[in-house]
Amino acid sequence: MSSPADVVRLLQPARRFTLLQSLRRAQFPVVPTLILGVIALVAIFANQLAPHNPEVGSLVARFKPPFWMAKGSTEYLLGTDQLGRDVLSRLIFGARISMVVGLTAVVFAGVLGTTLGIVSGYLGGWVDQVVMRVTDTWLALPALTFAIFLAAIVGPSMWNIVIILGLTYWTRYARVIRGEVLSLKEREFVRLAIVAGCSKWTIMRRHMLPNVINTAVVLGSLMLGVVIIAEASLSFLGVGVPPPEPAWGLMLSDGKQGLMVGYWWLTVFPGCCIMLMVLSANLLGDWLRVKLDPQLRQL
Amino acid sequence: MKRYIIRRASYCLLSLFLLSLTIFFFVRVTGDPAALLVEPGASPGDIAAIHHQFGLDRPLWVQYWLFMTSLLRGDFGQSFYYQVPVLQLYLSRLPNSLLLAAVAMGLSLVIGIPSGILASVRVGRFWDSAGKVFALLGLSLPSFWVGLVLILIFSVYLGWLPSSGAGTPLHLIMPAFALGWYFAASLMRLTRSSMLEVLGSEYIKLARLKGLPQSMVIAKHAFKNALIPVLTLAGINLVIMVNVAVIVEVVFAWPGIGRLLYEGIAFRDFPVVQCVVIMAGAMIIGVNLVVDILYGIIDPRIRLEK
Numbered sequence: 112m113s114s115p116a117d118v119v120r121l122l123q124p125a126r127r128f129t130l131l132q133s134l135r136r137a138q139f140p141v142v143p144t145l146i147l148g149v150i151a152l153v154a155i156f157a158n159q160l161a162p163h164n165p166e167v168g169s170l171v172a173r174f175k176p177p178f179w180m181a182k183g184s185t186e187y188l189l190g191t192d193q194l195g196r197d198v199l200s201r202l203i204f205g206a207r208i209s210m211v212v213g214l215t216a217v218v219f220a221g222v223l224g225t226t227l228g229i230v231s232g233y234l235g236g237w238v239d240q241v242v243m244r245v246t247d248t249w250l251a252l253p254a255l256t257f258a259i260f261l262a263a264i265v266g267p268s269m270w271n272i273v274i275i276l277g278l279t280y281w282t283r284y285a286r287v288i289r290g291e292v293l294s295l296k297e298r299e300f301v302r303l304a305i306v307a308g309c310s311k312w313t314i315m316r317r318h319m320l321p322n323v324i325n326t327a328v329v330l331g332s333l334m335l336g337v338v339i340i341a342e343a344s345l346s347f348l349g350v351g352v353p354p355p356e357p358a359w360g361l362m363l364s365d366g367k368q369g370l371m372v373g374y375w376w377l378t379v380f381p382g383c384c385i386m387l388m389v390l391s392a393n394l395l396g397d398w399l400r401v402k403l404d405p406q407l408r409q410l
Numbered sequence: 411m412k413r414y415i416i417r418r419a420s421y422c423l424l425s426l427f428l429l430s431l432t433i434f435f436f437v438r439v440t441g442d443p444a445a446l447l448v449e450p451g452a453s454p455g456d457i458a459a460i461h462h463q464f465g466l467d468r469p470l471w472v473q474y475w476l477f478m479t480s481l482l483r484g485d486f487g488q489s490f491y492y493q494v495p496v497l498q499l500y501l502s503r504l505p506n507s508l509l510l511a512a513v514a515m516g517l518s519l520v521i522g523i524p525s526g527i528l529a530s531v532r533v534g535r536f537w538d539s540a541g542k543v544f545a546l547l548g549l550s551l552p553s554f555w556v557g558l559v560l561i562l563i564f565s566v567y568l569g570w571l572p573s574s575g576a577g578t579p580l581h582l583i584m585p586a587f588a589l590g591w592y593f594a595a596s597l598m599r600l601t602r603s604s605m606l607e608v609l610g611s612e613y614i615k616l617a618r619l620k621g622l623p624q625s626m627v628i629a630k631h632a633f634k635n636a637l638i639p640v641l642t643l644a645g646i647n648l649v650i651m652v653n654v655a656v657i658v659e660v661v662f663a664w665p666g667i668g669r670l671l672y673e674g675i676a677f678r679d680f681p682v683v684q685c686v687v688i689m690a691g692a693m694i695i696g697v698n699l700v701v702d703i704l705y706g707i708i709d710p711r712i713r714l715e716k
Contacts, residue, residue, distance in 0.1 A: 244421075244424055244425070244428060245428060247421070247425060248424075248425040248428040248429055248432070248691075248695075249432075251425055251429070251691060251694045251695045251698060252429070252687075252690065252691045252694070253650060253654050253690050253691075253694065255654055255656065255657075256654065256656065256671070256686070256687055256690050257687065257691075259656065259671065259675065259683075260433075260436075260683060260684075260687040261436065263674075263675045263680075263683050264436060264437060336549075336550060340552045343552055344552065344554065344657050347554055347657060347660075348656070348657065348660065348672060348675065349675070349676065350675055363554070363555060363558065366558075367558065367661070370558060370561060370562060370566065370573075371561075371565070371566060371573060373566055373567075375562055375566075378555075378558045378559070378562060379559070379562075382552070382555035382558065382559065385552055385555065386550060386551055386552075386555070389550045389551075389552075390546065390547075390550040393546065393549065393550050394546075
């Protein structure tokens, strides 16, 4: 018999090989994951990466084009905006805002929707009726219009946006999770738990929640793109993240003024960032949906 | 059937009630509504007068009663900025929004349905993959950015199309495309999956066994049956489009209700904002009711289930 160390040495390369192989067989979306990873790293290390202060510009350096164009300089790699602020630095800090708003809003909506879905599905009766009627009503509202309405009332701020997007997008979780709970509660293990004397609260927490968490994760990953676009839209309309913070939607709204004169870099770069992030989130979400939860395929 | 319609209609009324309650509640919970109802910079005396005039010093349920009765009379208040009744303003902008939505809808049908059919007939081949990319981009690109890039290419560099405003058919092309792409993408996905389902059925196999040519099978047997869910979605989309066009209308300065909402926010013209949101919810709830009833007529199984 070989020693344990030999076994480890023998297993290591083989294991790495099978991991790669299984990823390929599962058609794991490598590129989208890498893009999201890079955006996350950029968001975390924004302070170290950004060459300039994103909120302070110099007015003598207004509307500089990217470095490869005539009049461009390597000091401002992707050019400057109408206040002479470095576009690259603003994009880097904008990644932080999009990541933070996107993830926290998705988690907030997920916690709210999953809780209501479990409670509504498991308790049934009038609780179910009330929750589902409210869900139907909120689903009937055009989400973006409703978010604009709320944002107009409470005023612009980053955390207000998180709360508003959470309050707007919890309904889909509640609907789907409730459906899952309805079928789960007819299963043997739940009946056994009732016989064993578990309280309703314990059953919901210990037996329902772990069984619906997969679905919640899939819904969350599909929701990320929607929420990022919603945040950009609100900021674009001036009811989202307030200036001078460098949100991508806000940059697009600023860039609109220079569009007709041909300052294309103020529009193209932030838009590309939004597109890359949303596209990656959607591809990853689609993959997760098929892998984790085949029942959700037609969503 | 009568019972089914009554049940759906009562759900619909309940939804409208909850909608009004939600809006009423949010306006009052998030601050003093008087601050939203007076023009910015009003004196404390003016605010007190507004409090009295709108009954904000009365109990909540009285306030809600006043709010609902004025809504039911079609009284959404007076716009601060335009100094005309809000409903009148809304109705004057609605035709523009309907026009834009109709053109965008037409565009999305013309693109979405044929490409969906093509993709379902050529599963896994070039056109299927091209359609997938088109749909993925349509669902991932923010419509306002599509609009800005279109302006950059077709107005700024090529100078072919006007960048903003309304009036000629040329003004419609870019906003309709920016708005319609997303819906074309969702129609394409639905057409594809609906066609695939039909193409796998027994009667299509029979049609093929009879020796009908492929084009005949697709056009006469498969497409007709795959069309039902697609047209339902298209009908609902039209109403949704009118109400989600806010950003596209802002980008292209299109004088519709989306732009009205934006102006309402920019000028702190709260009655306008409230009216647009209530009308949006009411329209969508109404269309859902019509769709439910039509479904009940077409498919008896739906109206029997509890």
